[in-house]
Amino acid sequence: MPGIRVLGSALLAAAFLTGTMGEAPLAELSPGQTALLLAFAGCSLLMAAAIVDGFSRHWTHGIEAVAISGGLIVAALVTYAARDDLQMVLDRAIGDIADGRAVVTDKGEVVAARRTDGSFILNGKVNGREARFVFDTGASTVVLRAEHAADFGFSEEELRFSVPVATANGSALAAPVTLRALTIGSITEHDVPALVTRSGALHANLLGMSFLERLTSYEVRGNRLILRPKDVTPAG
Structure with missing residues (x-):
């Protein structure tokens, strides 16, 4: 699945560049929102590649990849839900550092x-x-x-x-x-x-x-x- 991994990595790179350097909105989405969508798409492709690769090796590796991907999705959802609180903690840490x-x-x-x-x-x-x-x-x-x-x-x-x-x-x-x-x-x-x-x-x-x-x-x-x-x- 090298092609999917390359595309996923490219989407993550685009998400990083959009989030750090983007200024103009895209299709009514702010640079931050666009970066989130690109990052989600990139991570989805990388996880899909890992799952397919796991099942091609052995079904146990496939189940393991599914479990890991599910855990990452849950962690991402929790992080997104608590983004305001996390941003506050990050801001204050930056203020001290x-x-x-x-x-x-x-x-x-x-x-x-x-x-x-x-x-x-x-x-x-x-x-x-x-x-x-x-x-x-x-x-x-x-x-x-x-x-x-x-x-x-x-x-x-x-x-x-x-x-x-x-x-x-x-x-x-x-x-x-x-x-x-x-x-x-x-x-x-x-x-x-x-x-x-x-x-x-x-x-x-x-x-x-x-x-x-x-x-x-x-x-x-x-x-x-x-x-x-x-x-x-x-x-x-």
């Missing part, structure tokens, strides 16, 4: 995966220096840890701790500053108001509203955080 890494789409959107603790971590730059932020719409402004202030060009002598803020450790005072440039993925904003907390007040820098409100939009869709710069139109 690629901690802080954001993907820039061809539309210019910056996309990050949720971590297992529910947060979104984003790597970026402050005044040209590497920084890591926690996405936080509850913060009215970008907030930096005092421990990182010197790296971003703010000396301790120039910080005036005069703004009261509420943190997880209680009330504290923060120093207002202006960031010459704040970059997240492909998005850069200039002259961004921010606060620097006293040492020990925060465990992470916060990406707050003084940056987020400059975007066209931002949204949490499932386990994805999507940031859209000014020149990107939100998807309809």
Whole structure:
């Protein structure tokens, strides 16, 4: 059955390419749906070839091939039925493994995966220096840890701790500053108001509203955080 195996393998390859690179719908089917159909057809041909080959050797091998194929079909159906839950687990695992890494789409959107603790971590730059932020719409402004202030060009002598803020450790005072440039993925904003907390007040820098409100939009869709710069139109 070499011809059937070759055709099945070709369909699986087409399913992979369609699922990873396909953009345009085909006969009203999305690339994902088309990939699933191609994969199902390819797997069906490979299982059929295995069953026929098994019976040609001995009936016991044929029964064994049927049992294995049936088990694979049941596993595929269970996986498909639980695809949303599995996708959520996969997304969160990606968020932990690629901690802080954001993907820039061809539309210019910056996309990050949720971590297992529910947060979104984003790597970026402050005044040209590497920084890591926690996405936080509850913060009215970008907030930096005092421990990182010197790296971003703010000396301790120039910080005036005069703004009261509420943190997880209680009330504290923060120093207002202006960031010459704040970059997240492909998005850069200039002259961004921010606060620097006293040492020990925060465990992470916060990406707050003084940056987020400059975007066209931002949204949490499932386990994805999507940031859209000014020149990107939100998807309809």
